[in-house]
Amino acid sequence: MTARSINTAAAGSAARSAAQTAVAAFAAILLGSFLLYGVGFAQPQQIHDAAHDARHSFAFPCH
Amino acid sequence: MDLIRRLFTAALVAGVLSGTAASVVQQATTVPLILEAEKYEVVTPPPATVAAPAPAGAPAASHAEGHQHGPVREVGEGVPVTLDEAMQRIGLTIAANLIAGVAYALLLAAAILLAGRPVDARRGLVWGMGGFVAVSLAPSFGLAPELPGMAGAELELRQLWWLSAAAGAGVGIAALAFARNRLVIAVAVLAAALPHLIGAPHPESAEGAVPPELAARFVTASLGSAALFWAILGSVCGWLMSGVVQPAERQPALRVQPGAR
Numbered sequence: 359m360t361a362r363s364i365n366t367a368a369a370g371s372a373a374r375s376a377a378q379t380a381v382a383a384f385a386a387i388l389l390g391s392f393l394l395y396g397v398g399f400a401q402p403q404q405i406h407d408a409a410h411d412a413r414h415s416f417a418f419p420c421h
Numbered sequence: 422m423d424l425i426r427r428l429f430t431a432a433l434v435a436g437v438l439s440g441t442a443a444s445v446v447q448q449a450t451t452v453p454l455i456l457e458a459e460k461y462e463v464v465t466p467p468p469a470t471v472a473a474p475a476p477a478g479a480p481a482a483s484h485a486e487g488h489q490h491g492p493v494r495e496v497g498e499g500v501p502v503t504l505d506e507a508m509q510r511i512g513l514t515i516a517a518n519l520i521a522g523v524a525y526a527l528l529l530a531a532a533i534l535l536a537g538r539p540v541d542a543r544r545g546l547v548w549g550m551g552g553f554v555a556v557s558l559a560p561s562f563g564l565a566p567e568l569p570g571m572a573g574a575e576l577e578l579r580q581l582w583w584l585s586a587a588a589g590a591g592v593g594i595a596a597l598a599f600a601r602n603r604l605v606i607a608v609a610v611l612a613a614a615l616p617h618l619i620g621a622p623h624p625e626s627a628e629g630a631v632p633p634e635l636a637a638r639f640v641t642a643s644l645g646s647a648a649l650f651w652a653i654l655g656s657v658c659g660w661l662m663s664g665v666v667q668p669a670e671r672q673p674a675l676r677v678q679p680g681a682r
Contacts, residue, residue, distance in 0.1 A: 374424060382424045383531040386432060390527030397520045399580055411510065412517035415443070415451040417557060417566035417643050419579035 424665070428534060431661035432526035439654035440522025443646055444515040450642040452514065454635060455569060461630040462570030522650070525552065526658055533662045536599060540666055545659010546652060551594045553651035557644060559590035559613070563621030566643035568636055571629035574622035586616040 397409050398418040406413075406421065413420040529552055533540055540548070560583045567573060593613030596606045629636070 378424055379534060379537075382428050383534050385425055386428055386527040386531035386534075389429075390432075390524045390531065393520050393524035393527070397517050397524060401576075408513040409517040411447070411452050411455055411514040412521060414455050414566070414568065414639075415447045415514075415518075415643055415646060416521060417561055417564075417647065419564060419573065419576055419583055420567065421569070421576060 427665045428530050428662075429527070431658060431665060432530045433523055434661055435530070435654050435657035436521075436523030436526035437519055438522075438657050439526070439650050440515075440519035442653050443522065443650040444518045446646040446649055447514070447518070448511065450646055451639060452511075454639045454642060458568035458570050458631045458635055458639070461632070461635075522654060525556070525651075526654055528552075529654065529658050530662055530665075532595070533658065534666060536595075537666060538599075539663070540659040541663045542656045542660040545655045545657070545662070547655070548659055549651040549653070549655015551591075551598070552655060553648050555591040555594055556587045557647040557651065560586045561640070561644060562586070563617055565636070566640050568629075568631045568639050570631045571636060572624040572627050573629075574624050578622040582616055582621050586621075589613040589616055 396405060398413060398416065400406070410420065529548060533545075533548060538544075563586055564579055564583060573579060589612040593609045596609030600606050600609065
């Protein structure tokens with residue numbers, strides 16, 4: 359496993375660093391979770407009403 | 422920054438396409454059932470009428486029953502009467518679907534990136550089916566997709582259980598697909614099973630206002646449209662992520678491919 363990751367890291371000269379990958383993945387997870395919370399879980403009345411039919415259709419617990 | 426831009430572009434396109442497809446299918450399948458169920462929600466009397474009969478529709482009264490926590494929909498509020506209301510409701514649902522699509526696509530694209538395996542549209546489809554099992558099928562195994570007016574346990578408990586079932590299933594699927602260590606796989610499978618072993622929160626008496634036939638049709642409609650949503654989401658995400666995932670890591674897989682197929 360370690361040998362393989364060293365190999366792949368050494369392979370391409372333009373290989374991106376693990377840190378870049380981690381930052382991009384973290385940013386995507388952060389924004390994705392935020393949006394998902396808003397559309398599926400947030401309880402303020404207006405958000406709930408706007409997303410109501412979508413929540414039921416996607417089987418989020420709604421009310 | 423280039424990586425983030427490409428990742429977010431892939432997720433945006435995949436989310437918008439799958440959200441649009443889900444919107445079309447939902448308007449034909451789940452939404453009519455929701456509107457139908459809301460008619461029953463409107464006429465539901467408070468479940469326990471032991472105390473002085475509360476005036477129907479008083480939010481405070483139904484809140485006190487302990488059945489409805491969180492926001493209580495006003496009687497008849499949700500049922501669109503005019504064309505304008507109906508169009509607004511459809512528009513908001515489409516917007517919510519697009520946001521849900523982009524949100525799930527961001528999470529899936531991040532998982533594909535972290536896995537570092539080569540992807541294309543076909544492998545993306547497999548990723549999408551994993552997403553379907555994790556966030557649609559696994560939570561539905563304990564908490565059936567619910568219509569308005571169905572009896573349910575406390576909202577926060579159900580949301581927490583839904584999240585743990587989805588996250589557990591996601592971890593379990595990822596471990597089965599990628600982990601080598603048997604202990605890791607065993608722990609991940611246990612994490613997937615644990616919410617189901619504990620059991621989903623259900624109301625003490627399962628007496629909702631919605632006819633069971635309507636609820637049954639809704640379950641299949643919800644799962645079916647979610648399956649289509651995830652198939653499109655996964656395929657498009659895999660297709661667009663094919664150029665984003667580290668090209669250096671593709672070479673070994675390409676060498677293996679002729680023998681494997």
